[in-house]
Amino acid sequence: MSGYFDAIAPLAYDPDGDGPGFRHYNPDEIVLGKRMEDHLRFAVAYWHSFVWEGGDPFGGRTFDRPWFPADTMELARARADAAFDLFRILGVPYFCFHDHDVRPEGASLTESRDRLNRIADLFAEKMAAGGPKLLWGTANLFSNRRYMSGAATNPDPDVFAYSAATVRACMDVTHRLNGENYVLWGGREGYETLLNTDIGQELDQMGRFLSLVVDYKHKIGFKGTILIEPKPQEPTKHQYDYDVGNVYGFLRRYGLENEVRLNIEQGHAILAGHTFEHELALAAALGIFGSIDMNRNDYQSGWDTDQFPNNVPETALAYYEVLKAGGFTTGGTNFDAKLRRQSLDPEDLVMAHAGAMDVCARGLKAAARMLEDDRLETARRDRYAAWQGAEAQAMLAPGATLDAIADAAEARGLDPQPVSGRQERLENLVNRYV
Template sequence: MSTIFDAIPPIPFVGEEGEAEWGFRAWQPDRMVEGRRMADWLRPAVAYWHSFCATGADPFGAETMDRPWFRTADPMQAARQKAEAAFAFMERLGTPFFCFHDRDIAPEGATLRESNAMLDAMLDVVAGHMRRSGIRLLWGTANLFSHPRYMAGAATNPDPDVFAHAAAQVKHALEATHRLGGENYVLWGGREGYDTLLNTDLAREDAQLGRFLSLVVEHKHRIGFRGTILIEPKPMEPTKHQYDRDVATVYGFLARHRLLGEVKVNIEANHATLAGHSFEHEVALAAALGLLGSVDINRGDPQNGWDTDQFPNNAQDLSLAMLEVMRAGGLGSGGFNFDAKVRRQSFAAEDLVHAHAGGLDTLARALLIAARIRADGRLDRARAGRYAGWDAPEGRAILDGGMSLAALSDRVLEGGVDPRPRSGGQERLENLVAQLAR
């Protein structure tokens, strides 16, 4: 079967000075960085939905992406065409992983039984492409937000029948992910939130969401799925307020429902900024709380207040988040998934290649910058020095519970403790990072 990517050759490495139209400037999968392959640090993945399902439509205009599978009348034949093209694309790019929603892979039928049957048939097709190409599944998920039945949420829906339908859909999608050897399973609560409190019972919906996630974890263990269950935080859009707003909110939710240790987070860069945080903040907090699982790598536009899902192109900005990933020892079974889409005017097949190649180069450059910062050591020494007092006996005694409030008071009053402010040296450290990022 021919595809729209047949005329595009496998993308070679050409180096930073290379002028060829097709070529990686920084991405070298086998390059060693701190004793680990670049590919093993980054574990990059292609997002099936944005790359092969997006039509280019927006609220003000019709589709602009003219893909052959969009014009095929038989939905299952279209799904097979799309899969053929998707793997042809990923093989040319050399990415080791992909991610998908159930409805990306196969069409939705008139009933869930029919939808499941079509997905099962397509899993055989996808599994064949995976065996042939060696490309693996980073994570799978279920689309619990597009169909009108989910307009008021899935797990948090006021109708228990919708909750049951969503549970059945997730059961099948989790089993499909397991069948394909997926390394994680993601839950994105696209409509798990509210548009108005006038018709919303927050306590009830929190309890429903907690029960739903507990059911997913129970089924994971029942079927022997060894991958990580991930929640993807987002503050709003499409709802006014979503219950998985950010990493801190997810941590509180997991603690409240006794799910710590069972679930981690899949952090999206653009979602972090929509929540009013920097991307590196969310990565650092997730690592500190033991929740760092995987990353959807993209960026927003500072002039747009919504989730624009653009490909990353600024390695210096990204290097601070990459530094936190490296400090955490990597992403384990997670990776960097390009949850990003080409712009509406970038409708040619080669635009999709250029977008991913540039994104891979940006990730690689950010990794190399982060490694330079770590090798230089000055940033880590400055941070450690700032907290040196806590490593002294008095500081350790405070944290270990060896001193009461009264004992601390006596130490200050009787010992003449008179602390003086110390500069944080922020500008010096910012200059250092900028220097090392060149």
Template sequence: MALIGNREYYKGIGEIRYEGKESDNPLAFKYYNPDQLVAGKTMREHLKFAVAYWHTFCGVGADPFGPGTQDFPWDRHSDPIDAAKAKADAAFEFITKMGFDYYCFHDYDLVREAESFSESESRLHTIVDYLKDKMKASKVKLLWGTANCFSNARYMNGAATNPDFNVLARAGGQVKLALDATIALNGENYVFWGGREGYMSLLNTNIKRELDHMGRFLATARDYARKKGFKGTFFIEPKPMEPMKHQYDFDAATVVGFLNQYGLQDDFKLNLEVNHATLANHTMQHEMEVAAANGMLGSIDANRGDYQNGWDTDQFPNNITEVTEAMITFLQAGGLQGGGINFDAKIRRNSTDLADVFYAHIGGADTFARGLLIADKILTSSPYTSLREKRYASFDTGKGLEFEEGKLDLNDLYDIAKINGEIPLQSGKQELFENIINQYI
């Protein structure tokens, strides 16, 4: 593999290859075999792994109790353009060594935000031109772009939902630039994460007005991108809270209702995150089932939370049961609509070697690949599917089918209930289903 860039940052680490589950090589995939066929597609086609620019190349291990612990060489440049180019060199070296096809970014992950809007725009144009060359040389593609409309102090009260119109307009300008960058880099999708779109207190909040503004803002962004020729999918990423007390994109069901209410359902789908699902007291499989049921299963941010901590810890996925159950829904839904699996995860604060980020991504990829393999076997070789279908067999013929087809009214249901009398219980066999999952794991 030829090195992409002028300097090698991850020295001593070559291309990560599949060696199988018997391998003891920590720098090799044990389950992720990109060319292996599963359910009619290669793993590469199913999973479309992407690297998150923000965590992998910008996150230095800082937390509320201390500064960062990871000293990235690309951050040592004082000039913001030099630093951005060095970061891009390191990013594309890492992505190509991992053998992944995609990356994702927030606008100011790529280059530091300037003191003025105009200078920030100039910096973005410069680094986008540089990224074009990196992408052409490496064949790495952009899964999606987005704008960071939550970190800067101006967005403390929200962006699209801010009570100050001038802040909303600034967010609109920033989203325009992020859309322009995404389009220029042939991005396949665009994400909106409303990190500050919500409230800290209802005492000073007009929910209806803020939701109306957010709906109009998203429609405005969509219309602009479509006029610019963007044909990709727009994603909303649900999260219930943190940093706000309550965020308007609380969970999949809330977002589905919002999109339908504001006429956005034809252009927008959901980008679901495992840790966000658990913060909403759901499983990832639940969120995926809700999205799939509404034709909106768009993309996945792969991570996990810490079961003892009630915040967004963004750890790399390693819970094989959790991922297997999610991949059952993934396969039953026919995969993702437009998106892929982005590792929105970060190495721990006390993982300070550059090699640690390889171990993390290898483990995450293997977890999803293994979950995909197990889910496929469950769906094709076990009684799981037939048992599930059997629970609803009464709707396949007779009066049950007539009900599904809308041919029965309430009087008809009354007559049937009167004839049937008491009904024998039908077991849900939950423990049997759980045993099937464990058996194939």
């Protein structure tokens, strides 16, 4: 016990209550034949909840946590105590972390690895005593100045090698803690100017690095999923993992499309100029959907503000795509979200997660109703129904030629007339559920 959250009791499902608790998130409620907890698979992000100090591009630290600056192992253990207290209060089934979040960096690679392993021992004890499971681990390959020009894509091969050692250590710990996924972040894998950049060289380095990670996964017998997270516009101008379509092209080029899936974040989808549901639907269509980071951005700000979700219609459309994709397997709903820099109290961190979990629960239930009623899917099937005909199918089949299709169109005297897409009717239909 850390003492930091002593005044806060574990939250319970209390739909008619007036105090702390969940109004909509009932872990045991059955939705589409499965417990709500098993659908949503909530995870708390260690970094934003316990590492972030409340700064932004225009102001420094505002939070005063008793484990700051966590630059000693003693303070790192105090932070772990507080983290597992929060996990217990929220009753979440999972958590996620970077290596840099949980241990102070050592004077050498070996010391950093040893410190990570010592914290992992502590995690293992807490997990065995009833703590949550590990949804995924990852390595921080962006904060230190050594990564200013990237990690896998760095022009210095020593940084590539250092990154490989860092990832190996974190994969080993993730495997030891029975993590269900391992994530590679591309926070610095991009460039600012072509004047000093060899794009082809850097892409090949990134492809090779990911191939080495996949090989190592199989070597150690890690059964989890390797995930990449698309990250547009941060902090470089041109990210190599910009969005779902971009990452799929990268995976195909290096023969990794059957080995790697995607962790997709709402805030990053918006920064890439897409909706969250677009990125989820495209990943599912391409067979690379894996997991999600559920947050939101301030639409009046031009950067990634990582706010907790509070928009039920947005989350409903997201979970609709998740459910259509068959739901999560090894993935889940990670809150890659942080408090506002004026929200200083322990209760703020608890209530931010509780409110977000309620929003997601409402979104999930609305999405389930939409799927059960089948009206959206019926409209979609009707729109493409003509493609089920023999002549239409023949146009898509191997052996079809442009000449044959064109000659048939002229012979039939085709003059197709537009048919309404009925967008407004479908938008109104969605609003009946949310």
